[in-house]
Amino acid sequence: MYSKTPLAKSPKGSVSVESFQGRLRLRLPRQLYSGTQKRIAIGLADTPENRIEAERKARTIELDILTDNFDPTLKKYQPKTHLTVIESVKQKQEPSITELWAKYCEVKKPTCAPGTWKSGYLIMTKHLNRCPVEKSLDQSAAIYDWAIANLTPDTARRLIMYLKSCCTWAVRHTLISHNPFENMEPIKVKKYSNEDRDVNPFTKEERDLIIEGFKSNLYYKHYAPFVKFLFYTGCRPSEAIALQWKHVSNSKILFEQSVVNSVDGLVLKKGLKTQDKREFPIGQQLRLLLEEIRPENGSLESLVFPSPKGGWIDVHNFRNRAWKAVIDSLGIEYRKPYQTRHTFISQQKALGVEDSQIARACGTSINMIHKHYAGIVQQIQFHDM
Template sequence: MGSKGSERKASKGTVQIKVSNDRLQLVFSFGGKRHYLSTGFTDTKANRKLAEMKARQIELDILCDNFDPTLGKYKPQSLQIIPTPPITPVEEIVPSLVDLWDSYTEYKRSGLSPSTLAKDYKKIYRCINFHLPVKTLDKAVAIRDWLIANKTPSSAKKILTQFSACCNWAVKSQLIKDNPFKDMASDIKVSKGDKEETDINPFSVEERDRIIQAFKDSRYYNHYAPFIEFLFMTGCRPSEAVALQWKHITNDFSTIRFEQAVVISESGLTCKKGLKTQKKRIFPANNRLAALLKSIKPDAVSGEAKVFPSPEGTWIDAHNLSTRGWKGVIEKLDGIEYRKLYQTRHTFITMALKNGMDVKDVAKLVGNSPEIIYRHYAGQSRELFVPEF
């Protein structure tokens, strides 16, 4: 980083912080051009830290080929292309929630899964940038009131919890003096009816077999028939089935090793090691499942090859398949209520319990705890009756 008043020419990708017209300015070179970006900040200790955060973000984007040549990404709220409106020299800039969330995300990035970044953190980013009517920390109460008025209690509570965590980090980083969102989330009471419940609505054996056959008969989606049947036969998560490679299946098709998952990341679909609740698990194939795998395995296939590739040979986009192919096929089947693709997992677990499998064994096969199986499935897997007494 350049220091105050430094005139040393910055090397490519290096962002200097200078003072121009009593305002902190970011100076850097990219694409053969020299860029001068005014922060609008007066040169105080707190404002210099904010400028340093933005400088680090620009340097990281240049290094990772994510640089925004329009500079729009680097000017949320507090940054403006020079010239900037005159500000009283002693005025302290009110930190923007936009800037703090960007910096907090970069700080947390290395410890977060790609799917958490792409889904949870991106959702907060969109809420801040495109929905909140105000975005500065001095308007924290107004932000809370807007969330309560426009989100469910559960969603508002989650967002305020994230805002508070972000500001706690900013306080520890000496970027702000206090956390204006402290304890706001705890004030929101979520009723039992508002909490997200596990949506377990399994298919019957007849419905399962009709769905599998419908995919086999489909003109547009028959490519996915083995994938759908595999989900029903194993109860694995769709992300785990997508990530399967032939090296994960024994040569005699008797055993399947789940040890990775394909998830949505900021750059698209990516394969990550490990599963949602464990590093790996072994699944023994019954005769039907073994026959299915044997029927789809190409001759002389590489162990790195995908068991269930997309028609283009890439990872299957399970979300896209669910919202298009899965939904389209089921909606054409008379007498079958539409349910999400994840119900293939619930169907397997429910059928396994109904057919007398031990709860602990089922939990081990699908990568859940016995407590979860007892809580969500065991009560639904059998009909209750009162004996004669």
């Protein structure tokens, strides 16, 4: 392979030749697209002979720019494939990336979680459709360049990752001969914490203040049992929202479904985030709460924690309205409702409950508890001293 950078620094406004993963491409002046960097994949390997051809193409584009004949759609400069038919032997035409993606989505949709379908496959479809690059397999490098130039680093990384998985599937099913995204350089992004790793629990005093804050709030007291339940069980909000009375016995609660956001709004999903189901023991504190809110002669199919209108609680609306209003009124540092889970786990660990018991009851792993809660518990114990 030859140099990954142009052989010499190009004058301002010129078209330069560069190498990417062993393939040549042309870098256009930023001035042509209001500061946005554009590149053209020319479909040639990085060899001395092809460098000469690439330089010739670069000079042709520069001439078009000078004479006002430049084609901003870049179609004029895309490599043209010439097919030669020899008697009865016909070259098999491989499907486009768009066609492969459509087939891949059809296969994935029946077994895909609603949230993943909405925030993953549908979002990537929109990005792929608005990419102006020709969607042939030999234009994968140009799609990569477009993603980096036009999407956030994380979204660009996800798009290329999805397309790589799509083409791996296509190779496995002999739809294409090779995966053009296989050896592309990973797109680096900053690591952001997710809800399971962003551990910043409330203190016991803050927990009690929040519960009382909901009880006494004129507009949001309906949610007080829901909030108390989250603090008392450490379950995920989506699991509590999906809970029905048929899941509650005298001695335990069965978590086996959750309510998630999908293309069609809120939907009920069988199974949990990391497991099919789990049981949670009912202690005295939790029993009193459930007895207090259980309706007389109610249906076992009824929700344990319905919204004010009787349906599922929309956790996003709850967080942005009720939760935020109560937290702000108490002067407590704002943290998301998911921190109720971290609060329960941290407090149980501080009380000396075995990590294996906590992990089993909360649907997490012992490793996660060791990694994300040990330091927090030490801070709690030090503070108590």
